[in-house]
Amino acid sequence: MIIFAVGKLSPIQTVMISVNKDGYSPRHIMRDLLRDNAMLLPALSRFDIPFGFGEASVAEVCRNHNVDCPTFISVCNLLSGYRYERDAISLPALMGYLRRAHTSFLNIELPKIRYNLIEATAGQEDDEVAKLLIKFFDDYVEEVRRHMEYENEVIFTYIDRLLVGEATGEFRISDYSESHSDTVEKLNQLKEMFISQYSRKDNMKLSSALFDIIVCGRDMMSHFEVETQLLIPCVMRIESQLKSGQQGKEKPTETENTAEQLKMLSEREKEIIREVALGKANKEIADSLFISVNTVTTHRRNICAKLDIHTTAGLTVFAIINHLVDLADVKPQ
Numbered sequence: 001m002i003i004f005a006v007g008k009l010s011p012i013q014t015v016m017i018s019v020n021k022d023g024y025s026p027r028h029i030m031r032d033l034l035r036d037n038a039m040l041l042p043a044l045s046r047f048d049i050p051f052g053f054g055e056a057s058v059a060e061v062c063r064n065h066n067v068d069c070p071t072f073i074s075v076c077n078l079l080s081g082y083r084y085e086r087d088a089i090s091l092p093a094l095m096g097y098l099r100r101a102h103t104s105f106l107n108i109e110l111p112k113i114r115y116n117l118i119e120a121t122a123g124q125e126d127d128e129v130a131k132l133l134i135k136f137f138d139d140y141v142e143e144v145r146r147h148m149e150y151e152n153e154v155i156f157t158y159i160d161r162l163l164v165g166e167a168t169g170e171f172r173i174s175d176y177s178e179s180h181s182d183t184v185e186k187l188n189q190l191k192e193m194f195i196s197q198y199s200r201k202d203n204m205k206l207s208s209a210l211f212d213i214i215v216c217g218r219d220m221m222s223h224f225e226v227e228t229q230l231l232i233p234c235v236m237r238i239e240s241q242l243k244s245g246q247q248g249k250e251k252p253t254e255t256e257n258t259a260e261q262l263k264m265l266s267e268r269e270k271e272i273i274r275e276v277a278l279g280k281a282n283k284e285i286a287d288s289l290f291i292s293v294n295t296v297t298t299h300r301r302n303i304c305a306k307l308d309i310h311t312t313a314g315l316t317v318f319a320i321i322n323h324l325v326d327l328a329d330v331k332p333q
Contacts, residue, residue: 024080040079043075049072067093075094078230092279105220105223133198140186162235173232269302272299272300276319
């Protein structure tokens with residue numbers, strides 16, 4: 001049990017959020033997540049969630065801003081060291097988060113650090129050590145840019161193709177995961193080089209820049225954890241599903257696949273799958289179809305049993321392949 005002071009209460013009054021081994025849930029107040037872990041602030045912007053949500057719950061905030069709540073919860077739990085669920089992940093929503101993270105690193109965080117380093121070493125034009133360290137930083141940023149542009153242009157494009165059922169033997173996400181280098185160490189090296197090699201008094205600006213490097217390094221490490229622990233396993237699962245679907249037929253046609261799978265489902269079950277693929281939670285599906293949450297849960301259980309698909313990502317792929325939902329409607333949140 002974690003206790004937080006609330007601004008409107010007296011100093012001795014408190015409000016409590018139950019954060020145990022199960023971590024955050026949709027019922028928690030969004031502000032309490034930030035009180036528990038201030039490092040979740042970047043996650044909000046990367047899910048395109050604006051501030052000003054008052055005392056709304058996580059579920060309410062996600063619903064109000066069309067954010068896939070299970071994906072948001074899984075990312076926040078992972079970033080905070082709590083138990084997280086991979087099976088609840090929406091790949092389009094997760095890729096939207098990761099794309100915005102790339103934009104944040106390349107256009108905001110790293111340029112800010114460079115500006116502060118230049119300011120901290122200003123007036124020392126003949127300082128070769130400073131020049132070399134800035135050059136080291138610039139080379140590092142270029143490496144990060146190449147890495148993230150490769151993810152945007154190659155990895156995410158590959159995943160988009162998987163989501164529409166286009167399996168290919170040319171590439172597997174495991175090929176990428178094996179070469180997925182952690183670039184945080186070089187950022188730490190830069191910090192250590194400034195501390196050990198750059199001697200100058202009146203270094204408050206430099207201290208601020210080095211602190212930003214520490215924060216950025218932690219943020220980037222968390223970013224790689226999301227890719228390693230959430231993105232890659234989800235993609236590997238879809239690859240496996242698509243591969244299994246192709247076994248037993250030399251050239252299965254889309255028409256055969258559609259007829260064979262859809263005939264097992266009722267019209268209501270098709271509606272449920274469509275709503276799941278659009279990123280809606282069980283309560284939202286119940287409200288949309290004017291049925292109870294228990295009925296939605298029962299339908300989903302029956303659907304999983306019939307199709308042998310047990311993840312949101314898998315149902316999303318099924319819906320896209322079988323034209324229950326348009327790919328254009330399954331957008332990153």
